[in-house]
Amino acid sequence: xxxxxxNTVSEAPARRRPGLFRTAWRxxxxxxxxxxxxxxxLIAVVGPFIAPYTPTEFVARPFExxxxxxxxxxxxxxxxxxxxxxxxxxxxxxxAGAAAGIGVAAGTVVGxxxxxxxxxxxxxxMRTNDVxxxxxxxxxxxxxxxxxxxxxxxxxxxxxxxHMPRVARVIREATxxxxxxxxxxAAEAIGLPRWRIxxxxxxPNVTSPLLVELGLRLTYSIGVVAVxxxxxxxxxxxxxxWGLMINENRQGMAVQPWAVALPVTxxxxxxxxxNLITDGLSRAAIGIDRGVEK
Amino acid sequence: xxxxxxxxxxxxxLTLWAVSLVVFAATQALPGDAAQLILGRDxxxxxxxxxxxxxNLDQPVAVQYLQWLQGILQGDLGTSFSNRLPxxxxxxxxxxSSMTLMGLSALVATPIALFVGAFSALRRDRxxxxxxxxxxxxxxxxxxxxxxxxxxxxxxxxxxxxxxSVYARDGGPEQWVLPVLTLALAVAPPIVRxxxxxxxxxxxxxxxxxxxxxxMSERTVLWRHAAPNAIGxxxxxxxLQLAWLAGGVVAIEFLFNFPGIGKILMDAIxxxxxxxxxxxxxxxxxxxxxxxxxxDVIGLAANPKVRVANR
Numbered sequence: 267x268x269x270x271x272x273n274t275v276s277e278a279p280a281r282r283r284p285g286l287f288r289t290a291w292r293x294x295x296x297x298x299x300x301x302x303x304x305x306x307x308l309i310a311v312v313g314p315f316i317a318p319y320t321p322t323e324f325v326a327r328p329f330e331x332x333x334x335x336x337x338x339x340x341x342x343x344x345x346x347x348x349x350x351x352x353x354x355x356x357x358x359x360x361x362a363g364a365a366a367g368i369g370v371a372a373g374t375v376v377g378x379x380x381x382x383x384x385x386x387x388x389x390x391x392m393r394t395n396d397v398x399x400x401x402x403x404x405x406x407x408x409x410x411x412x413x414x415x416x417x418x419x420x421x422x423x424x425x426x427x428x429h430m431p432r433v434a435r436v437i438r439e440a441t442x443x444x445x446x447x448x449x450x451x452a453a454e455a456i457g458l459p460r461w462r463i464x465x466x467x468x469x470p471n472v473t474s475p476l477l478v479e480l481g482l483r484l485t486y487s488i489g490v491v492a493v494x495x496x497x498x499x500x501x502x503x504x505x506x507x508w509g510l511m512i513n514e515n516r517q518g519m520a521v522q523p524w525a526v527a528l529p530v531t532x533x534x535x536x537x538x539x540x541n542l543i544t545d546g547l548s549r550a551a552i553g554i555d556r557g558v559e560k
Numbered sequence: 561x562x563x564x565x566x567x568x569x570x571x572x573x574l575t576l577w578a579v580s581l582v583v584f585a586a587t588q589a590l591p592g593d594a595a596q597l598i599l600g601r602d603x604x605x606x607x608x609x610x611x612x613x614x615x616n617l618d619q620p621v622a623v624q625y626l627q628w629l630q631g632i633l634q635g636d637l638g639t640s641f642s643n644r645l646p647x648x649x650x651x652x653x654x655x656x657s658s659m660t661l662m663g664l665s666a667l668v669a670t671p672i673a674l675f676v677g678a679f680s681a682l683r684r685d686r687x688x689x690x691x692x693x694x695x696x697x698x699x700x701x702x703x704x705x706x707x708x709x710x711x712x713x714x715x716x717x718x719x720x721x722x723x724x725s726v727y728a729r730d731g732g733p734e735q736w737v738l739p740v741l742t743l744a745l746a747v748a749p750p751i752v753r754x755x756x757x758x759x760x761x762x763x764x765x766x767x768x769x770x771x772x773x774x775x776m777s778e779r780t781v782l783w784r785h786a787a788p789n790a791i792g793x794x795x796x797x798x799x800l801q802l803a804w805l806a807g808g809v810v811a812i813e814f815l816f817n818f819p820g821i822g823k824i825l826m827d828a829i830x831x832x833x834x835x836x837x838x839x840x841x842x843x844x845x846x847x848x849x850x851x852x853x854x855x856d857v858i859g860l861a862a863n864p865k866v867r868v869a870n871r
Contacts, residue, residue: 295697396571396575397575397578397579397582400575400576400578400579400845400848400849400852401579401582401845401848402803402804402806402807402808402844402845402848403807404807404808404810404811405807405810405841405844405845405848408810408825408829408841409583409586409837409841410586411829412828412829412832412837413586413834413837485701488703489703490703492703492705492706493703493705493811496705496811496814496815497810497811497814497826499829512705512709516709516815519709519712519713519716519717519725520716520717520725523713526709526713527713530706530709530710530713533702533703533706534702534706534710537701537702537703537706538697538698538701538702540701541697541698541700541701542697542701545697
């Protein structure tokens, strides 16, 4: 992967922040990741405006593969597959983004507090973390969904909570390295309040692992939101949602593959793209591969 | 080292207990009459009475929990709502199927992953290494059910038609191919990466250099000096991946209609069969914690610093 080969990537967002992003951008994989992710985000955002029908309109017979006027045929109820595909992306992106954002924010707070305060605060927070980590992410989500019922805020909350301990562990490690530094000791010596030290001195110095963590959690969130939809435990019909589309149409996969192939391909490209960006960021941040944890 | 392992075991038991609290609390979180809510539209006076009795709803919460816990410790997981069978009995066959599926996947994935990882390390920064690095990154990012569906689309009835996409009770061995392939692909990437990273580290170490300088054959260097020292960290990752399998099978079993604990869990959720949900979640969390524990112990045992300290 030769970074110096300057491909003219048209959809490159102008990132003003120097340092981590600029270093990450030098890796070819980051560029590929941005293009792939950008493509799917574009489909998800612009899709609803260019869709030929409304998502609940019946235009074909159920599982009709080559219906007139419907490029990719009809789905299990005879709705236009292309329309539902174009409509079904933004919910996934929104839910995954919210879950990753909230989870990383909460995990960062816990991680910095645990790493800075040490002592019993650290012990209590980290032991609570261990309990949360004892649940496989998907199983925890399924347990809560099955009891309370699939609600949108609950999907976000459950995934965010399952991210929190994983993020907290990483940020705590980073914090413990930062607090050894002289500037933190100096801030303590001049009597800055603890919260200010955490916000002004520590937080800006753990942004590298934070961004890597955000990318990683976003990739996992996309996977979990999609799999919940696929298991029928995410968004409910008649919403057009990629995960749900796969669930609804998998029975007819042999006769009408498009209704499954389109969302599946989109999810695959999106997660690969997000992970490529994350990989570029993490290489820039720590110089090594990561992603041992599933 | 023994002390560390004992402490770790203690925390494992504590975690399991905490998980049991969470699973129990999940059913308590329901507002109002739990029995009514659980049964929903299916509520008949008899079912309501049976459920109230089973959950000991007329007693204080602490008593309910202790009785439930006591039952579990004695192997009594309650009675399934939907088919009136004791949960423990009902789960025996699915557990066996799931264990077979997970075992087969691990058996397929581990040796291949170890080989690919070691080979990448030997061919560092050459074509094979780059290809496997990209390949594992791509496969690791895609959710496992998506890998499964892509496999069905390519190799299943709609594609090349090589293998059936749905598990049937009277089907032949070929119906195992796609589920095992999917799970194997899902667990392999981290093992490949860890094996590669560890082997590179070991091959650059001074004792390997020393062995080479002594004039030993490359094969002896590799198998007598390098590989044994790579086993520790890699074994830990293998164990972690096995733990992940416990949760990962759910979506795959659902996809292939495979009669294991994951399928049972999804059916139980559909039927709001609370004792069954509780049992399967506890079981999966239990396996997850246990295998994680084993991974930690392997990690401790394989670390020479820990092994030698305070002997």
